[in-house]
Amino acid sequence: MKKGVWLSILAVLLSGVIVYSMWYIYRRGELQNNSKDSFIPYNSALVVQINAGVSLPEKVGLAFQSNISDFQKILLYQVASLLEKKGFIAPTSRVLALRKEGKGKIVYLFVGDNSDVLSGKEVFDCLRENMSWRAIIPRKYDQYKIYTLKSGEEEIFCTAEEGKILLSDSELFIEDALKQFEQEAANQGKSTKFQNITKYFSPRAGMNVFLNTDCFSELLPLYIQTNRLFPHLNISSCFKWGALDGELQEEGISLNGFMDYTGLEASYMKTFSGQEPEETNLAGMLPGNASSVMFLNISQLDLYLKNLEEYRRDAGLIGNVRKRKQEYAWAWGKGAEAELKELLQGKFALANMSFNEATGKNEGLIVAEVKSGGLCKNWIEKIVTQRAKQLQQNPGNFYLRYTVDREKTIPYYKSPVEDWAAVYWGYIFEGIPAKYLLVVDNYLVLGSSQKVMGDFIKEYIHGNFIKNTDWFKKAKTKLSAKSNLAYFANVRKMLPYYTYVTKGDWKKYLATHEEELAVFSTLAVQWSNEGEMLYSNLFLSTEEIKQENLPHQVWQTKLEAKVSMKPVPVINHITKEQEIFVQDDQQTIYLLNNSGRILWKLKVDGQINSEVYQVDAFKNGKLQYLFSTPDKLYLVDRNGKYVDRFPLAFEAKCERGIALFDYDQNRNYRIFAPLLNQQVSLYDIKGNLIPDWKGVKTDKEIVSRVYHFRVGNKDYIVLADRYRLYILDRKGKERVRVSDVFDLGEGTEIYLTHKGGKPLLAFANSNEQLNLVDFNGKNQPLKYENLAPGWHLNVANINKDNEDELIFTAGKRLKIYNLSGQEIYSKEIEANSLDFPYVYRFSGNDIRIGLLDRDRQQMLLWNLKTGMSAGFPIPGDSPFSIVFSDNGNFYLFAGVDNGSLIKYKVQR
Numbered sequence: 001m002k003k004g005v006w007l008s009i010l011a012v013l014l015s016g017v018i019v020y021s022m023w024y025i026y027r028r029g030e031l032q033n034n035s036k037d038s039f040i041p042y043n044s045a046l047v048v049q050i051n052a053g054v055s056l057p058e059k060v061g062l063a064f065q066s067n068i069s070d071f072q073k074i075l076l077y078q079v080a081s082l083l084e085k086k087g088f089i090a091p092t093s094r095v096l097a098l099r100k101e102g103k104g105k106i107v108y109l110f111v112g113d114n115s116d117v118l119s120g121k122e123v124f125d126c127l128r129e130n131m132s133w134r135a136i137i138p139r140k141y142d143q144y145k146i147y148t149l150k151s152g153e154e155e156i157f158c159t160a161e162e163g164k165i166l167l168s169d170s171e172l173f174i175e176d177a178l179k180q181f182e183q184e185a186a187n188q189g190k191s192t193k194f195q196n197i198t199k200y201f202s203p204r205a206g207m208n209v210f211l212n213t214d215c216f217s218e219l220l221p222l223y224i225q226t227n228r229l230f231p232h233l234n235i236s237s238c239f240k241w242g243a244l245d246g247e248l249q250e251e252g253i254s255l256n257g258f259m260d261y262t263g264l265e266a267s268y269m270k271t272f273s274g275q276e277p278e279e280t281n282l283a284g285m286l287p288g289n290a291s292s293v294m295f296l297n298i299s300q301l302d303l304y305l306k307n308l309e310e311y312r313r314d315a316g317l318i319g320n321v322r323k324r325k326q327e328y329a330w331a332w333g334k335g336a337e338a339e340l341k342e343l344l345q346g347k348f349a350l351a352n353m354s355f356n357e358a359t360g361k362n363e364g365l366i367v368a369e370v371k372s373g374g375l376c377k378n379w380i381e382k383i384v385t386q387r388a389k390q391l392q393q394n395p396g397n398f399y400l401r402y403t404v405d406r407e408k409t410i411p412y413y414k415s416p417v418e419d420w421a422a423v424y425w426g427y428i429f430e431g432i433p434a435k436y437l438l439v440v441d442n443y444l445v446l447g448s449s450q451k452v453m454g455d456f457i458k459e460y461i462h463g464n465f466i467k468n469t470d471w472f473k474k475a476k477t478k479l480s481a482k483s484n485l486a487y488f489a490n491v492r493k494m495l496p497y498y499t500y501v502t503k504g505d506w507k508k509y510l511a512t513h514e515e516e517l518a519v520f521s522t523l524a525v526q527w528s529n530e531g532e533m534l535y536s537n538l539f540l541s542t543e544e545i546k547q548e549n550l551p552h553q554v555w556q557t558k559l560e561a562k563v564s565m566k567p568v569p570v571i572n573h574i575t576k577e578q579e580i581f582v583q584d585d586q587q588t589i590y591l592l593n594n595s596g597r598i599l600w601k602l603k604v605d606g607q608i609n610s611e612v613y614q615v616d617a618f619k620n621g622k623l624q625y626l627f628s629t630p631d632k633l634y635l636v637d638r639n640g641k642y643v644d645r646f647p648l649a650f651e652a653k654c655e656r657g658i659a660l661f662d663y664d665q666n667r668n669y670r671i672f673a674p675l676l677n678q679q680v681s682l683y684d685i686k687g688n689l690i691p692d693w694k695g696v697k698t699d700k701e702i703v704s705r706v707y708h709f710r711v712g713n714k715d716y717i718v719l720a721d722r723y724r725l726y727i728l729d730r731k732g733k734e735r736v737r738v739s740d741v742f743d744l745g746e747g748t749e750i751y752l753t754h755k756g757g758k759p760l761l762a763f764a765n766s767n768e769q770l771n772l773v774d775f776n777g778k779n780q781p782l783k784y785e786n787l788a789p790g791w792h793l794n795v796a797n798i799n800k801d802n803e804d805e806l807i808f809t810a811g812k813r814l815k816i817y818n819l820s821g822q823e824i825y826s827k828e829i830e831a832n833s834l835d836f837p838y839v840y841r842f843s844g845n846d847i848r849i850g851l852l853d854r855d856r857q858q859m860l861l862w863n864l865k866t867g868m869s870a871g872f873p874i875p876g877d878s879p880f881s882i883v884f885s886d887n888g889n890f891y892l893f894a895g896v897d898n899g900s901l902i903k904y905k906v907q908r
Helices: 002-033 058-063 065-070 075-085 123-131 171-186 193-200 213-223 268-272 303-315 318-332 336-343 373-391 420-425 450-462 470-476 490-503 504-512
Strands: 045-052 094-101 105-113 135-141 144-151 156-162 164-168 205-212 242-251 252-260 292-297 342-354 361-370 398-405 408-414 438-439 443-447 485-490 523-532 533-541 555-556 568-571 578-583 586-593 598-603 613-615 622-626 634-638 660-661 668-675 681-682 705-711 712-721 725-728 734-735 753-754 760-762 769-776 792-796 805-811 813-817 823-828 838-843 846-853 858-863 879-883 888-898 898-908
Touching: 058 065, 075 105, 075 123, 075 144, 075 156, 075 164, 075 193, 075 268, 075 838, 075 898, 105 156, 105 171, 123 135, 123 156, 135 171, 135 373, 144 171, 156 171, 156 408, 164 171, 213 504, 213 533, 242 533, 268 303, 268 523, 303 318, 303 342, 318 336, 318 373, 336 342, 336 373, 342 490, 361 373, 361 420, 361 450, 373 408, 373 438, 398 450, 408 450, 438 450, 438 888, 443 450, 470 523, 485 490, 490 504, 490 523, 568 879, 660 705, 705 753, 705 760, 712 734, 725 760, 858 888
Parallel strands: none
Antiparallel strands: 045 094, 045 205, 094 105, 105 164, 135 144, 144 156, 156 164, 205 242, 242 252, 252 533, 292 342, 292 485, 342 361, 361 443, 398 408, 408 438, 438 443, 485 523, 523 533, 555 898, 568 578, 578 586, 586 598, 613 622, 622 634, 660 668, 668 681, 705 712, 712 725, 725 734, 753 760, 760 769, 792 805, 805 813, 813 823, 838 846, 846 858, 879 888, 888 898
């Protein structure tokens, strides 16, 4: 009997354990399946889900270091951090929601997974044991328990229910979250917007961001003075909701996803309905010194203007628009708007050039692509004439000219009114007043001031467009090539403007943390229409960008390719002004005037391998340019045209380049061409071979140019092959026999120098031996040790001792020897690969060495006494020339940025 009783009790207990275990497993699974989304109240303005494994990149953390530090001090963060550390909050995704309560208070709701879904009491036991509290007060809310946690002056609210841990600084937010869950569980309420939008999220993204209507209508006005951005365009009414995936990366912050504007009558974004995203070429027209640019790309202009009209009517803006259009029609003629519309291509851009913090005004440009620049110019002249007639003025009052240089001016116009671009094309353009008008190529340019128009013309003349700037190129790679609306900004330049248009905490932070925020270099945003939504991309970059303009840069002109030679200063024989001759690595030669304007360009058959000589071929005071490529001899006049008979093809390749001599300074020029067939051809300036030139047949391939030296009253023609030095007379006969055998490299340079008053020919072997050959043919070799491979040699007098010095560069080392072989200077410079050491004389006591570091793409100007010259090093990718100007300044000319030429004022 007793045995039966015990068996019955055991069976009951076992059944209870089984039932409890089944309930526990079911309940645990049910709680684990509860979604954090179910706890997000429908009126949350912003919801951010941070997925597992996401961390804050170092650079981004530095930008917001003080904010992060302040946030870590608040009670809400400390509680969440403790529970995570103690293992109560699981290392899964977390959700942070926020909204506005009351007049302007922002409150937060944190939702995380409870590691032990059935634990509740343990959570608060942990809090009691690990933190000091003024009070922990539980209270019932329906079937749940909410705890009020008070510490010092702060209080937060917490609950651990339904497998989740909820924290908030608002008791109402907690209650709404639990209520929302109950409604979802009972299927009594409609699905939250957050749950409906999650289908647009990627589960692989680092974070998901939901922007509710209240985010735009309630939160945005707390931090942005929307009327300062666009007085007649309410950006807080642009979107209904947004669903964006985000990534935190070392190179920046990215967000991409969909923004919905359906049902919002006052949304400007509905003007994009029915449009296809398109590419634009306007980046190739906007000036390179712009701080930010915006592009509007319309595939169907008529539809856009129709949608714009409907939007303005729904937004209550149509009255003012129609009034202004009627005024234009009266002042310009009734058909002016329609006539202009027929010229438009649907591609528009706005460029901010500068911002005046005192007045709150932007200076900038609006550019529209047109079908015909000529017809557009006719349209401007028509409305200007009509307006002048209305005002009883001379139409010439509306005509202006910008002087580029003494040879070129560009006409532009005073605009009849300032707001017509915003009225015609949309209020996104109203930040830039259209005070001046210009047509270049097939583009209509509207400018806010004469200075802006002048800056645009200068950048246009020099070919410096935003598409070539480092910051824009890097920002553009982050976005799609096609869009309907896009915005790109140089953040550091635009920061004063961003500070101006923000308010509250944002304004304060931007104003006081400029140094920290400098970690962000560029901002890129774009929207592309897809159905009734806009696909959106945003990238806030931390990638380093190059400084676009050097402090003492006079001008920068864009060429078609990288500068491939040392720029050559030449003289305009008409004006006597200095000009610059240069070639790029696509074999195009250019002549630029002293203002940096390209006067002409000409494609030749190869890279110039000689000096560029200015000659007076016709002995009439007009100068031409003589030079060679490996295959041809060129003579080009100052207008960029070939002189008759030129270019001339060489009999064999001329790898070392020509040399030009005018023995008696009577313009009876002689042109020497050392050829690959081991012979030297001699031409006159008309391209005829000189009949009495005996020529020379070298033993091996010629490795040097041909040189002419006059010593005493004798002329010497000097050249070298791999093993021999040849010293000839003017007819090509050997004048001095040199018996030494050398080992010379390609491109060997030969210098005339003097030691103890005795003339010598100085040149270096490839095995670090310097040869000093006198004009009796005797060699005095000097040996130099420890020169890095790829060394360069120049010979010049740099210390006023009436004798030349030997200047070597090798790797990062600059070494100088006297002609006796004694080292007198050695310096390791911060560089990787120093190029040829050019010598520049600023005065009798101021001699400096110009160097190019090709690896680092830097130009250096080295003073032997004081080191690096002021303002150096500067970016550059070609050898540079320094010339003295009539105004008493020295100017440097060089290639930079892989395809531009600069003029730079050298600091004394």
